[in-house]
Amino acid sequence: DAGVIQSPRHEVTEMGQEVTLRCKPISGHDYLFWYRQTMMRGLELLIYFNNNVPIDDSGMPEDRFSAKMPNASFSTLKIQPSEPRDSAVYFCASSLGSGPLSTDTQYFGPGTRLTVL
Amino acid sequence: AQKVTQAQTEISVVEKEDVTLDCVYETRDTTYYLFWYKQPPSGELVFLIRRNSFDEQNEISGRYSWNFQKSTSSFNFTITASQVVDSAVYFCALSGNTDKLIFGTGTRLQVFP
Numbered sequence: 379d380a381g382v383i384q385s386p387r388h389e390v391t392e393m394g395q396e397v398t399l400r401c402k403p404i405s406g407h408d409y410l411f412w413y414r415q416t417m418m419r420g421l422e423l424l425i426y427f428n429n430n431v432p433i434d435d436s437g438m439p440e441d442r443f444s445a446k447m448p449n450a451s452f453s454t455l456k457i458q459p460s461e462p463r464d465s466a467v468y469f470c471a472s473s474l475g476s477g478p479l480s481t482d483t484q485y486f487g488p489g490t491r492l493t494v495l
Numbered sequence: 496a497q498k499v500t501q502a503q504t505e506i507s508v509v510e511k512e513d514v515t516l517d518c519v520y521e522t523r524d525t526t527y528y529l530f531w532y533k534q535p536p537s538g539e540l541v542f543l544i545r546r547n548s549f550d551e552q553n554e555i556s557g558r559y560s561w562n563f564q565k566s567t568s569s570f571n572f573t574i575t576a577s578q579v580v581d582s583a584v585y586f587c588a589l590s591g592n593t594d595k596l597i598f599g600t601g602t603r604l605q606v607f608p
Contacts, residue, residue, distance in 0.1 A: 409594065421586070421598040433594065469540060483530070484596055486540035 380404070382487035384470050390493045396458040399490045402451055403472030411484060412445055412455050413469040421469075427453065460494045467491050497522045499589050501599035508577050509607050516572040516602045518587030524548075527591040529563065529570045534601070535583040546570065577606045 383402040391397055403410045411426040425435040430447045438445070442461070447453040457464055471484040498521040508514045520529065531543040544554065546563050554561045558575045574581050587599045 411596075420600050423595055426594060428594070467538065471540075483542055483545050485542060486532075488539045491538070 382470055382472050382485055384468075384487035384490050386490060387488060388491050388493075390495065391460055392495050393461055394459045395494075396456065397460045397464075397492060397494075399455040399468050399470075399492070401453045401455070401470030401487060403453070403470070404485060405451070407472035407474055407485075409473045409475065409482075409484075410447060410453050411471040411473075412453070413471065413486075415467045415469060415489070416465075424455070457492075460492075462494045465492055465494050497524075497589055497591055497597045499587050499597050499599035501585075501587055501602050503602045504600070505603040505605070507605045507607065510578060511576050512606075513573060513575050514577050514604065514606075516574075516585050516587075516604065518570045518572065518599060520568050520570065520587070520589045522589060522591050524591035527589060530588040530590070530596070531561065531570075531572050532586045532588065532598075533583045534586065540586070543572075574604075577604075579606050579608055582606045 382404055385400045389397060409426060409428055412424040413421050414424055415421050422437055424437045425445045426433055427447045430450060443457055445455045455468060467489045469486050469489045471486045473484045474482040500519045503517055506514055527548045529546045533541045533543055544561055551563050551565060560573045562571045570587060582605050584601045584603045586601045589597045
């Protein structure tokens with residue numbers, strides 16, 4: 379079975395441009411998570427979805443960031459307008475279940491390395 | 496609040512040495528899960544193991560072993576006879592009564608030939 383798929387793997391853009399990162403979770407997984415990894419802040423949870431519904435977006439840094447999950451097999455993370463401080467590796471992860479009764483393993487995609495010039 | 500501490504920022508060993516990566520966690524949840532992930536130089540995050548708070552049995556998988564001790568709130572990871580391919584950043588993580596995974600800051604392991 380295919381793992382979590384992310385695209386693009388690398389993105390270089392100029393400040394002010396819109397950036398869209400894409401994720402396809404593992405088929406059958408109900409939860410989808412977006413993380414950001416930087417040297418300064420480590421791995422941060424940005425937002426997560428359960429059955430396509432956003433549950434917690436408290437980690438989204440500001441209004442320039444938005445995420446959607448229009449169906450069970452696709453999610454996007456958009457940054458508009460992008461800034462140099464958004465440069466990071468963005469990971470998508472999915473799991474079968476989560477929470478106190480069935481905290482399942484999160485499987486991560488390969489990540490998208492974003493560079494904003 | 497939940498917290499994971501990986502006090503070792505970087506460890507360097509020579510191939511075939513045994514190495515232990517420390518992980519200390521804090522949580523008030525009675526049911527929780529602990530994880531280890533590996534991030535090799537290529538950048539992906541690879542799941543290694545999950546343990547729940549009711550299972551304190553140590554686990555061994557090939558050269559990898561994990562020691563879970565609730566009394567000291569630790570979930571340490573040992574690599575026996577390390578190899579160059581073990582060079583990576585290793586993350587310990589905790590999940591409790593929320594859907595969120597709390598990561599430690601990671602330990603960079605360098606194995607020299």
